[in-house]
Amino acid sequence: MPAKPDRRLTIRFTPEEYAEIAAKAGSQPVSSFLRETVLCDAASRRKSRTPAPIKDHGALAQVLALLGTHALTTTFKSAARAAENGTFVPDELTEASIATGLDALQELKSVLMRALGVTER
Numbered sequence: 530m531p532a533k534p535d536r537r538l539t540i541r542f543t544p545e546e547y548a549e550i551a552a553k554a555g556s557q558p559v560s561s562f563l564r565e566t567v568l569c570d571a572a573s574r575r576k577s578r579t580p581a582p583i584k585d586h587g588a589l590a591q592v593l594a595l596l597g598t599h600a601l602t603t604t605f606k607s608a609a610r611a612a613e614n615g616t617f618v619p620d621e622l623t624e625a626s627i628a629t630g631l632d633a634l635q636e637l638k639s640v641l642m643r644a645l646g647v648t649e650r
Contacts, residue, residue: 584646
């Protein structure tokens with residue numbers, strides 16, 4: 530927790546005033562625009578939140594598609610369903626299905642690492 534908690538300031542504008550401020554702010558959030566306008570240098574010292582480092586949106590979409598349709602997902606879902614119903618038999622998990630699952634996880638990891646722009650070790 531920060532030494533001094535952030536303070537909130539509420540201010541009301543007429544629709545015309547707000548429209549003028551929003552127009553001056555452009556694509557920048559109004560709160561950031563006002564902070565920079567009023568505080569100048571102090572605003573630049575404030576830590577900004579950075580978005581997640583997605584390097585390849587296509588690869589990320591591929592990961593999400595794989596997660597939703599991959600045989601591994603189906604296997605986990607059916608195992609969970611069997612466990613809920615009390616019909617789960619551990620012997621049904623063969624070495625082949627475990628190996629298939631591990632291969633699928635490795636594929637998902639590779640694609641996700643590419644999406645994030647991280648080099649695999």
